[in-house]
Amino acid sequence: MFGKLGWDAIPLGQPIPxxxxxxxxxxxxxxxxxxxxxxxxxxxxxxxxxxxxxKHIGIMYVLLGLVMLLRGFIDAIMMRxxxxxxxxxxxxxxxxxxxxxxxxxxxxMILFGAMPLVIGIMNFVVPLQLGVxxxxxxxxxxxxxxxxxxxxxxxxxxxxxxxxxRVGWLPYPPLSELRYSPGVGVDYYLWAVQISGIGxxxxxxxxxxxxxxxxxxxxxxLRMPMFCWTAxxxxxxxxxxxxxxxxxxxMLTLDRYLGFHFFTNxxxxxxxxxxxxxxAWGHPEVYILVLPAFGIYSEVISTFxxxxxxxxxxxxxxxxFICIVSFCVWLHHFFTMGAGGDVNAVFGIxxxxxxxGTGVKMYNWLFTMYGGRIRFATPMLWSLGFMTTFIxxxxxxxxxxxxxxxxxxxxxxxxxxxxxxxxxxxxxFAVFAALIYWWPKAFGFRLHEGxxxxxxxxxxxxxxxxxVPFYIDGVLGMTRRxxxxxxxxxxxxxxxxxxxxxxxxxxAVCQIVQIIVSITHRNELRDTTxxxxxGRSLEWATPSPPPVFNFAILPQVHDAEAYWDVKRRARExxxxxxxxxxxxxxxxxxxxxxxxCAFFATIIxxxxxxxxxxxxxxxxxxxxxxxVVFAWRDVPEYxxxxxxxxxxxxxxxxxxxxxxxxxxxx
Amino acid sequence: xxxxxxxxxxxxxxALLCLAAVALAxxxxxxxxxxxxxxxxxxxxxxxxxxxxxxxxAIVVPTIIVTLAFAWWYRASNSRAVYRPDFAYSGRIExxxxxxxxxxxxxxxxxxxxxxxxxxxxxxxPSSAKPxxxxxxxxxxxxxxxxxxxxxxxxxxxxVPTGRPLHFRITSASVFNVFFVPRLGxxxxxxxxxxxxxxxxxxxxxxxxxxxxxxxxxxxxxMKFDSVAMPADRFEGWAAGARGARLDRAAVGAxxxxxxxxxxxxxxxxxxxxxxxxxxxxLGPGExxxxxxxxxxxxxxxxxxxxx
Numbered sequence: 017m018f019g020k021l022g023w024d025a026i027p028l029g030q031p032i033p034x035x036x037x038x039x040x041x042x043x044x045x046x047x048x049x050x051x052x053x054x055x056x057x058x059x060x061x062x063x064x065x066x067x068x069x070x071k072h073i074g075i076m077y078v079l080l081g082l083v084m085l086l087r088g089f090i091d092a093i094m095m096r097x098x099x100x101x102x103x104x105x106x107x108x109x110x111x112x113x114x115x116x117x118x119x120x121x122x123x124x125m126i127l128f129g130a131m132p133l134v135i136g137i138m139n140f141v142v143p144l145q146l147g148v149x150x151x152x153x154x155x156x157x158x159x160x161x162x163x164x165x166x167x168x169x170x171x172x173x174x175x176x177x178x179x180x181x182r183v184g185w186l187p188y189p190p191l192s193e194l195r196y197s198p199g200v201g202v203d204y205y206l207w208a209v210q211i212s213g214i215g216x217x218x219x220x221x222x223x224x225x226x227x228x229x230x231x232x233x234x235x236x237x238l239r240m241p242m243f244c245w246t247a248x249x250x251x252x253x254x255x256x257x258x259x260x261x262x263x264x265x266x267m268l269t270l271d272r273y274l275g276f277h278f279f280t281n282x283x284x285x286x287x288x289x290x291x292x293x294x295x296a297w298g299h300p301e302v303y304i305l306v307l308p309a310f311g312i313y314s315e316v317i318s319t320f321x322x323x324x325x326x327x328x329x330x331x332x333x334x335x336x337f338i339c340i341v342s343f344c345v346w347l348h349h350f351f352t353m354g355a356g357g358d359v360n361a362v363f364g365i366x367x368x369x370x371x372x373g374t375g376v377k378m379y380n381w382l383f384t385m386y387g388g389r390i391r392f393a394t395p396m397l398w399s400l401g402f403m404t405t406f407i408x409x410x411x412x413x414x415x416x417x418x419x420x421x422x423x424x425x426x427x428x429x430x431x432x433x434x435x436x437x438x439x440x441x442x443x444x445f446a447v448f449a450a451l452i453y454w455w456p457k458a459f460g461f462r463l464h465e466g467x468x469x470x471x472x473x474x475x476x477x478x479x480x481x482x483x484v485p486f487y488i489d490g491v492l493g494m495t496r497r498x499x500x501x502x503x504x505x506x507x508x509x510x511x512x513x514x515x516x517x518x519x520x521x522x523x524a525v526c527q528i529v530q531i532i533v534s535i536t537h538r539n540e541l542r543d544t545t546x547x548x549x550x551g552r553s554l555e556w557a558t559p560s561p562p563p564v565f566n567f568a569i570l571p572q573v574h575d576a577e578a579y580w581d582v583k584r585r586a587r588e589x590x591x592x593x594x595x596x597x598x599x600x601x602x603x604x605x606x607x608x609x610x611x612x613c614a615f616f617a618t619i620i621x622x623x624x625x626x627x628x629x630x631x632x633x634x635x636x637x638x639x640x641x642x643x644v645v646f647a648w649r650d651v652p653e654y655x656x657x658x659x660x661x662x663x664x665x666x667x668x669x670x671x672x673x674x675x676x677x678x679x680x681x682x
Numbered sequence: 683x684x685x686x687x688x689x690x691x692x693x694x695x696x697a698l699l700c701l702a703a704v705a706l707a708x709x710x711x712x713x714x715x716x717x718x719x720x721x722x723x724x725x726x727x728x729x730x731x732x733x734x735x736x737x738x739x740a741i742v743v744p745t746i747i748v749t750l751a752f753a754w755w756y757r758a759s760n761s762r763a764v765y766r767p768d769f770a771y772s773g774r775i776e777x778x779x780x781x782x783x784x785x786x787x788x789x790x791x792x793x794x795x796x797x798x799x800x801x802x803x804x805x806x807x808p809s810s811a812k813p814x815x816x817x818x819x820x821x822x823x824x825x826x827x828x829x830x831x832x833x834x835x836x837x838x839x840x841x842v843p844t845g846r847p848l849h850f851r852i853t854s855a856s857v858f859n860v861f862f863v864p865r866l867g868x869x870x871x872x873x874x875x876x877x878x879x880x881x882x883x884x885x886x887x888x889x890x891x892x893x894x895x896x897x898x899x900x901x902x903x904x905m906k907f908d909s910v911a912m913p914a915d916r917f918e919g920w921a922a923g924a925r926g927a928r929l930d931r932a933a934v935g936a937x938x939x940x941x942x943x944x945x946x947x948x949x950x951x952x953x954x955x956x957x958x959x960x961x962x963x964x965l966g967p968g969e970x971x972x973x974x975x976x977x978x979x980x981x982x983x984x985x986x987x988x989x990x
């Protein structure tokens with residue numbers, strides 16, 4: 017009846033996951049009860065759960081990403097404390113638990129932390145920057161989000177029902193095959209990543225379509241803000257790379273469920289092929305994350321330097337260069353499999369060639385600051401922290417791209433240090449820069465600067481104290497994923513790193529306090545103009561938060577810096593001109609399709625993990641029925657009358673004129 | 683006449699290696715640092731690593747300094763800095779911006795090309811001595827080192843002579859592992875159904891850390907071994923004196939069962955076809971966990987031989 021699922025799936029012998037799971041469930045139930053008692057359920061249902069507004073979906077993505085970032089950080093604390101204790105000892109986490117922790121840490125941080133954060137920011141910002149009202153396929157966007165949430169939910173269910181994967185964030189066979197991993201952990205991983213992967217692929221299609229086909233009148237390709245370019249490159253990579261992930265995981269699934277032998281040790285299976293395929297996705301994945309991060313830095317550095325982005329066309333070229341070359345370097349993840357001098361050299365050189373594109377970007381940011389008038393607001397601090405940190409992370413990456421050097425450092429703590437260096441210093445710093453930069457646009461008030469700066473300095477210091485010791489341990493021969501060890505020379509650096517995690521924890525606390533303090537003081541921090549940073553692109557032309565239709569009149573774009581151009585003209589004309597002629601606006605209707613689909617996807621995933629076949633079929637039928645119902649609907653849009661549009665927009669125009677007057681008077 | 687360029691380059695590289703060793707000395711002096719190599723391969727790898735590091739530092743350090751300098755000088759409160767709000771393009775700067783990284787990577791590309799070929803793990807080392815053949819097999823979770831010429835085998839302890847090239851054939855009887863002795867140099871994967879090759883050499887007698895550099899399951903942290911280098915005559919003595927049971931199919935069958943923290947021991951009398959049988963999948967694969975979710979306990983595969 018319930019497949020492999022029985023009472024023994026609940027890890028009653030392991031208090032840590034059980035208590036953690038219980039606490040999370042209590043908190044969730046508490047929030048639900050509170051919302052129900054307050055009578056907010058209809059609000060959440062109408063404005064968020066069924067919303068197809070790209071802004072609301074973006075905010076939900078970011079929220080999901082932040083929660084998973086926190087969960088992954090807790091895993092990190094467990095790993096650091098385990099290694100601090102496990103010198104000539106077993107520590108407090110036995111291997112079967114420790115192995116789950118590092119597998120979950122990697123999976124969560126990359127696929128359910130960083131990805132939702134980056135995609136969430138794209139969701140919120142791209143349509144606003146393009147000067148349009150929504151993405152190309154609004155309901156599909158909602159489906160994407162909820163499928164991602166399903167994946168995250170499945171990973172977290174594995175905490176209390178069964179176990180999570182114990183084979184690392186990439187399930188290398190043969191270890192991940194049934195013979196060596198008979199538990200449900202790898203199955204949880206497979207279905208969680210497959211389901212969320214579908215969501216990500218749909219996002220890629222959605223945004224490529226949006227950026228290529230739907231832009232404000234006059235916004236040619238070379239007038240798009242840099243962030244849109246990087247989002248486009250990132251989504252092109254998603255479309256090209258995620259099917260490879262889906263296919264390679266599907267083959268592993270066939271091995272595990274139907275006795276195939278793609279990657280097994282028997283019947284001619286070839287595990288190396290999995291490694292080859294998964295990195296053909298895995299390496300572009302890194303650039304899927306970091307390209308939008310580069311876009312964020314471009315926006316922030318330009319805005320806070322009070323200058324246009326230096327070498328815009330070069331930046332576009334460098335972005336597309338990285339986008340293409342990043343697809344030709346995956347073999348550097350397994351130089352040590354012995355491909356031979358020619359192959360290793362070609363991929364080594366290709367990998368370091370990426371540094372040309374990154375180097376160009378670095379210098380262009382540098383010259384964006386040159387001749388600028390730099391304001392050190394928190395987003396700019398994160399960007400400067402990135403510029404100085406990422407460049408050394410890139411350096412160690414180039415070292416690893418040199419095959420003979422990789423023969424000494426592959427899979428070592430040096431490697432762990434390198435990818436944390438570029439992902440934390442590149443992607444995570446960008447996410448926090450973006451969070452603070454676009455927060456006022458999303459919620460109508462700025463975030464508290466003091467707490468933000470405290471969070472930045474803690475994160476920067478904590479980052480170095482945590483990860484520089486990893487480099488040293490790597491040089492000392494320490495390999496990754498050790499549950500215990502007995503080499504005395506490694507120990508001091510492990511302890512320093514554990515101390516670094518405490519500093520990072522302080523940073524995380526400051527970041528949370530920043531958000532709480534800002535919410536309680538929101539009236540003092542209110543952004544009335546819609547343009548709190550003296551911005552340059554179109555999102556700052558909308559009020560904060562923007563109305564559901566973003567732009568009452570689609571803006572006419574004349575310049576690469578559309579809103580800067582508008583502001584300059586307005587100043588020259590001493591006012592922003594005549595009131596436009598308002599027309600009714602059609603907007604897509606809310607749809608519960610995404611949420612309902614994800615509900616059934618969760619059931620399907622869970623049923624497949626536990627081999628509950630009838631439940632899986634029920635889930636499939638439900639998901640298909642949802643799709644049919646959606647396809648059958650007659651009225652996809654609703655109309656906001658012209659009067660209403662005019663009423664909303666007049667307030668915005670008034671505030672803007674006052675701001676411009678104030679600026680010119682001063 | 684000897685060409686001067688390479689000699690100087692080699693001298694500079696040696697100096698770099700010494701510098702790296704000295705810089706890290708306080709904590710790393712007696713450790714298994716990759717900057718304290720004890721063989722030509724480790725030395726070659728480390729020198730390439732340091733070369734690449736120096737090449738990269740030459741542009742990274744100035745860039746960081748200029749970044750901080752620009753950020754500081756052009757701060758909004760500095761009235762002496764000239765504000766140029768429309769300075770967004772300069773062909774000359776663009777040229778420099780593209781050429782600095784390109785030239786650097788050109789240079790580094792040469793290092794990569796030469797290094798990848800010269801230090802290809804499969805390539806035999808230039809030496810007049812005949813290499814010692816060693817067949818390494820990764821099991822869950824122990825290493826087996828077969829010495830086909832000496833007809834002995836050793837578990838979790840690698841003994842090698844100094845000053846003689848070592849030729850490894852490496853495979854796995856179960857999941858992926860990576861054979862790695864940090865101070866000897868290059869690591870390489872051990873994979874079921876495949877044979878990797880590795881050529882190493884040890885200069886100095888000593889006991890060095892050896893480990894697996896690829897996570898292989900719950901027993902992975904104990905997948906380590908002592909790598910003992912000794913003078914050739916002592917090595918011959920060790921090989922002649924190694925005692926233990928015969929390594930045959932039955933003995934391999936015991937090794938295929940999962941076990942952790944296996945104390946080193948030896949076999950005398952080795953069926954020479956065993957390595958090929960494992961590598962071609964006629965023997966094995968490793969059995970995996972005995973039951974359910976928690977994996978196997980730690981029974982010792984050692985039959986009745988004596989630990990050495």
